[in-house]
Amino acid sequence: MARPWREEIKGGYYHVIARGNNREYIFNKDIDKGYFLKLLNESRQPMRYKLIGYVLMDNHYHLLIQTMDIKLQKIMHQINNKYSKYFNAIYERCGHVFQGRYKASLIRDERYLIKVLAYIHQNPVKAGICKRVEDYKWSSDKFYRKKLNGFIETRTMIEIIEKGFSDSKKNYREIMDEVVETDYDTINEIGEKAYEIMMKSIANTDNRPSLDEILSEAIADTEIEKYIMKGTRESKYKVYKLKYAEKAHGYGYTLRDIGLHIGQSGNSIWKLLRNQ
Secondary structure (H helix, E strand, O other): OOOOOOOOOOOOEEEEEEEEHHHOOOOOOHHHHHHHHHHHHHHHOOOOEEEEEEEEOOOEEEEEEEEOOOOHHHHHHHHHHHHHHHHHHHOOOOOOOEOOOOEEEEEOOHHHHHHHHHHHHOHHHHOOOOOOHHHOOOEOHHHHHOOOOOOOOOHHHHHHHHOOOOOOOOOHHHHHHOOOOOOHHHHHHHHHHHHHHHHHOOOOHHHOOOHHHHHHHHHOOHHHHHHHHOOOOOHHHHHHHHHHHHHHHHOOOOHHHHHHHOOOOHHHHHHHHHOO
């Protein structure tokens, strides 16, 4: 049975896993995996989500997704429903393809994203299918090694690793080579603890002003504030965004929360603060 549905956040990152019914194969042949990737690619723009990473095993898959305006539940229903119809038709079968509802965990700490991506890419190695992450054909690993961006949104993770969000100074290849024996539930428990630690480090959050209040205080001009809230990228507003970001960060708000409030990513806020 799937876990009860958790909160959904616009711009949130989710670790998704779906298994075959009764642990049966959901991919019998390579063409099935190719069709599933085709579904992911075709649904990205109309469903407005970013695919950060994936691995397709024979009887289950893992995805790392960032949602925007459309809820994850709707996105996953469309993908799994279309694939189930394809699978039942091509193999002349009926019944459920997937084992109940998919599992999904909200990742609320940007620094923890790389741990989830490593867990996803290392699945084939842990299963004994191959000796190295890069030897497995059906994962997003190759996009990261070649730094390709498009079907897979690699920029977020690459910046986390290369620009200082990662807890270690290791590069992508080194991180992927360190296979840690961790199961699905444990990897998400670690993420929850990381989030709790992050929240505990923010003292007296009940007394801090809201992001709306911080923005108004930092800018003191309602017209400029409206433009910034719309997510403007015009360079003339950079100084105002920087002032807001510095104040909000000083109150303990995460880079991601600061960015989402004005329609930008946490990475964009980090770059803004770094280049001041």
